[in-house]
Amino acid sequence: MTTAGDDDQAYLRIENLSKVYATRDGEVRALNDISFVQGRGEFISHVGPSGCGKSTLLMIAAGLLPPSSGAVQVRGRTVDRPRTDIGIVFQSPVLLEWRSALGNIMLQAEARNMNRKEAAARGRELLSTVGLAGFEDRFPHELSGGMRQRVSICRALIHHPDHLLMDEPFGALDALTRDQLVLDLQALVTERRMTVLFITHSIAEAVFLSDRVVVMTPRPGCIDRIIDIKLPRPRTLAMRETPEFAEYSRQILDLFLARGVLREH
Amino acid sequence: MTEADKSSSAFTGTQAAGGGNLEAGIQRRRRQRAQRERIGAFVYPAGMLVALLALWEAATYLFSIPAYLVxxxxxxxxxxxxxxxxxxxxxxxxxxxxxxxxxxxxxxxxxxxxxxxxxxxxxxxxxxxxxxxxxxxxxxxxxxxxxxxxxxxxxxxxxxxxxxxxxxxxxxxxxxxxxxxxxxxxxxxxxxxxxxxxxxxxxxxxxxxxxxxxxxxxxxxxxxxxxxxxxxxxxxxxxxxxxxxxxxxxxxxxxxxxxxxxxxxxxxxxxxxxxxxxxxxxxxxxxxxxxxxx
Structure with a gap:
């Protein structure tokens, strides 16, 4: 890709972004001088230790928090209010307890005045894609943690958003459920060639899903390095055992070791 | 209380074709248990109340407590x-x-x-x-x-x-x-x-x-x-x-x-x-x- 082509393709542009919180003990710098560009259809993951500000970065990219300095642009327009062209998935499912699985997904449709019938049909389809066919009328308290998170992913997708923002969506789940959801997510995302900004602290998740992995330093979060992941798609679980995959993981691991995020005794 | 029931009925739900009987059995047992719960919620406090009243009645006669007191x-x-x-x-x-x-x-x-x-x-x-x-x-x-x-x-x-x-x-x-x-x-x-x-x-x-x-x-x-x-x-x-x-x-x-x-x-x-x-x-x-x- 040429530099000019790069610019045309720029979907999300983050420039010299910093975020400073005022606390009782003075200022805390959560993010420091972050710059990167995300192309349309690109899957970018941010990995870093807890407290490196990567969740804050996602909130700012969603327009839900204001940056302290620097700029966020989406398709050339500065983000200065909550973006509604996104689907967002939080660490916890954030389901409404009084609505069924389908009802929760339909909240998104209601907010956007979508055709109820079509939206419900698409909601059912999404639920069945993530293995929740037959659970449409279950309430959140009747679903397991993994199921709830799957519902929240469906809710983030029903309106065909341009941009999917995910903040450690699988962090609270067991390893097996995570593997399944990572595969589900890949299927959903490649089908529509979606642009995804994905926050995680799992190196394996980041390498598996991403086109590019942004490795963050500990607080204040800066970009340590951006790593291109040139593994073929669709990616399979077996691919995680290949030398190429291991090499990518090793690169990220080395960065963490160098920064003292991880220590070997 | 019905955690086990929920997960097993959820399990059979995903493969409803084969598990109809099992599902029905689990549902029946769940209903029975729920009914026992409901009856229990009434019977236990009612029994306690009756027992207390009987004790009270007996005590007033046994100790001949004057009616203006108790x-x-x-x-x-x-x-x-x-x-x-x-x-x-x-x-x-x-x-x-x-x-x-x-x-x-x-x-x-x-x-x-x-x-x-x-x-x-x-x-x-x-x-x-x-x-x-x-x-x-x-x-x-x-x-x-x-x-x-x-x-x-x-x-x-x-x-x-x-x-x-x-x-x-x-x-x-x-x-x-x-x-x-x-x-x-x-x-x-x-x-x-x-x-x-x-x-x-x-x-x-x-x-x-x-x-x-x-x-x-x-x-x-x-x-x-x-x-x-x-x-x-x-x-x-x-x-x-x-x-x-x-x-x-x-x-x-x-x-x-x-x-x-x-x-x-x-x-x-x-x-x-x-x-x-x-x-x-x-x-x-x-x-x-x-x-x-x-």
Whole structure:
């Protein structure tokens, strides 16, 4: 890709972004001088230790928090209010307890005045894609943690958003459920060639899903390095055992070791 | 309690083709267990009550306790029977006061809680006054209300209101404030404005808490109405209690207490019924007391 082509393709542009919180003990710098560009259809993951500000970065990219300095642009327009062209998935499912699985997904449709019938049909389809066919009328308290998170992913997708923002969506789940959801997510995302900004602290998740992995330093979060992941798609679980995959993981691991995020005794 | 049932029925649900029989069996057992729970919830307290009454009855005869001190349950029942017309008539009057006091509590309490939640300066001005007002003993204020509002219906309703509105305000405000940050973010990302966010997310989110407040409020309203009747009554169950006390008719005194208790319980259950109609089942389970642990 040429530099000019790069610019045309720029979907999300983050420039010299910093975020400073005022606390009782003075200022805390959560993010420091972050710059990167995300192309349309690109899957970018941010990995870093807890407290490196990567969740804050996602909130700012969603327009839900204001940056302290620097700029966020989406398709050339500065983000200065909550973006509604996104689907967002939080660490916890954030389901409404009084609505069924389908009802929760339909909240998104209601907010956007979508055709109820079509939206419900698409909601059912999404639920069945993530293995929740037959659970449409279950309430959140009747679903397991993994199921709830799957519902929240469906809710983030029903309106065909341009941009999917995910903040450690699988962090609270067991390893097996995570593997399944990572595969589900890949299927959903490649089908529509979606642009995804994905926050995680799992190196394996980041390498598996991403086109590019942004490795963050500990607080204040800066970009340590951006790593291109040139593994073929669709990616399979077996691919995680290949030398190429291991090499990518090793690169990220080395960065963490160098920064003292991880220590070997 | 049914965690295992849920997961296994969920499991068979995904492969419904083969597991029809198993599913039906699990469902049947689940229903049976639920029925046993329901029967148990009635039988245990009823059994306990009967046992206590029997003990009481026996004790009054065994130790020949004078009836003006503690009448036997049978004597109380007889008194309830002979005085049934009066008890019902006075109950109606008291119920009226309770319901008016409660309605006023809701009508004032919920908007007040809204204002407290939505308008910071108002909250800062009103909240401390509100909280300290609860330290004022309402019984002590009752004679004052008598001076201001006379012997009619109004002072009783106002005292009931004064006691009953506080839990409505506190629980409503708490319920509104308990909304997680993420739900607000979610609403913003969906393009909900403040009004839609309030009605679609925040208010339903607060409903269980509001109903918890209403349940406390209705029992407080009973106390308030009776206090009002004690101080300046010309009728009502509280007044009946005073008269019975003056006549040393302890059996009637107890009969009045029974009537008040029944009244309180019925009103409490009515709120619970409305809650069941308004809220989905799980939310009711969360706020109803003890039904799950019994």
């Amino acid at each position: 009448p036997a349950p049978s004597a109380i029942l007889r008194s309830m029977d002979t005085n049934s017309a009066v008890l019902i008539k006075e109950s109606v009057g008291t119920t009226f006061e309770i319901l008016l006091g409660f309605a006023l509590s809701v009508a004032v309490g919920i908007p007040l809680a809204l204002a407290i939640y939505l308008w910071r300066p108002f909250a800062r001005a009103v909240y401390p006054v509100l909280v300290s007002s609860q330290a004022v003993p309402k019984v002590a204020v009752a004679p004052l209300f008598l001076v201001w509002f006379g012997f009619g219906l109004l002072p009783k309703v106002l005292i009931a209101f004064l006691i009953a509105f506080f839990p409505v305000v506190i629980n409503t405000a708490m319920g509104l404030a308990s909304l997680e940050r993420e739900k607000i973010y979610l609403a913003q990302s969906m393009g909900f404005g403040p009004v839609a966010t309030f009605f679609k997310i925040q208010l339903p989110n607060a409903m269980p808490s509001i109903f918890a407040g209403l349940k406390i409020s209705i029992t407080f309203a009973v106390v308030g109405a009776v206090v009002g009747e004690f101080v300046g009554g010309q009728g009502g169950l509280g007044y009946l209690l005073l008269i019975a006390n003056g006549n040393m008719d302890t059996a009637l005194l107890f009969a009045g207490i029974v009537a008040l208790t029944v009244l309180g319980v019925v009103l409490f259950l009515l709120i619970g019924l409305v809650e069941r109609l308004v809220l989905p089942p799980h939310a009711v389970e969360r706020t109803s007391f003890g039904s799950e642990t019994m």
